[in-house]
Amino acid sequence: MSMSQAPELSRLTLGIVPLLDAALPIVAREGGFFAAEGLEVTLSRESAWSTLRDKLAAGLLDGAQLLAPLPLAMSLGASGTPCDVLAPLVLGRHGNTLVLSPYWSEGMAAPLDDSPGGRDPAVNARDFAERLRRRGTTRPRLAMVHPFSSHHYQLRDWLALGGLDPDTDVELVALPPSRMVEALEQGRIDGFCVGEPWGSQAAQRGGGRIVATGAQLWPGHPEKVLGVTHDWAERHPATLAALIRALIAAADWLSEAPEHRRLARDWLALPPYLDRAMDHLPTLPLDEPPIEQRLTGLRPGADELARVVEHLARQLGEPLDRAAVETCYSPVHIDAATHQERA
Structure with a gap:
């Protein structure tokens, strides 16, 4: 002691x-x-x-x-x-990961890939915004863990990098971290921002792709x-x-x-x-x-x-x-x- x-x-x-x-x-x-x-x-x-x-x-x-x-x-x-x-x-x-479903993340670079989208989270954000304009008749539903969380705020910042308004262009919902992967796989949400290990689990199971991280968006x-x-x-x-x-x-x-x-x-x-x-x-x-x-x-x-x-x-x-x-x-x-x- x-x-x-x-x-x-x-x-x-x-x-x-x-x-x-x-x-x-x-x-x-x-x-x-x-x-x-x-x-x-x-x-x-x-x-x-x-x-x-x-x-x-x-x-x-x-x-x-x-x-x-x-x-x-x-x-x-x-x-x-x-x-x-x-x-x-x-x-x-x-430790946070921003994950999108295969439908919304197809072809996007993983963080720290050598392609521009891997190094700059704004590239994937702009790609998401363009897909939304081309495909979207309904707003994508994106989950975060709590209204007063860095996950919520980082998700909003990432959407803003693509020129999107988090309050009108997407639907934001709160879910417990452990329910994110299942909700994404069942199609109840289109993406999420969550702490590890849930983002890497979604990627490993093929239910989603990591398109940005908290370390990129808010270093340190x-x-x-x-x-x-x-x-x-x-x-x-x-x-x-x-x-x-x-x-x-x-x-x-x-x-x-x-x-x-x-x-x-x-x-x-x-x-x-x-x-x-x-x-x-x-x-x-x-x-x-x-x-x-x-x-x-x-x-x-x-x-x-x-x-x-x-x-x-x-x-x-x-x-x-x-x-x-x-x-x-x-x-x-x-x-x-x-x-x-x-x-």
């Missing part, structure tokens, strides 16, 4: 959604990093972000893996009951964060510090050796977590094109969320309070956790 102040709580429940960027809490639990900090952590798998949001706000969870925009949306009362939520740690950057952007309520953080500062240190230790371990990433893939594939959704991945792909899933760079900062703030302000129809943004994504907690004096 760390020589820092003992955590106020020894048993915690954290909420996760089955995605690759749930890796840090899963690795911290299975690899003993939570235990090393004196924490016994249960991971509660939820299928929908709205369920995770509501359970965190109601105090049924001590913390949760959250979409990067969601703590701010919750704090502003834009998503559910107003609840002050902090994002003291970034759990992952990148935080995708998932650790979320805790402001009240919980104030009441349990040593517990939060221990939680942060355990997740940082998990990230450090993951980056040390390829065999660690292979073991992490096996942990993610356990039935309580991602199960069969990992079958098409031989290892946990980190920082590899085209997905470029990054589980490093864990220190949050308000400036990194500028694109989120821009989209959220547009949704709400008013400028956002800068102080609220800075409070939500302040690095003060990670700095305190990693610079505490040792006894």
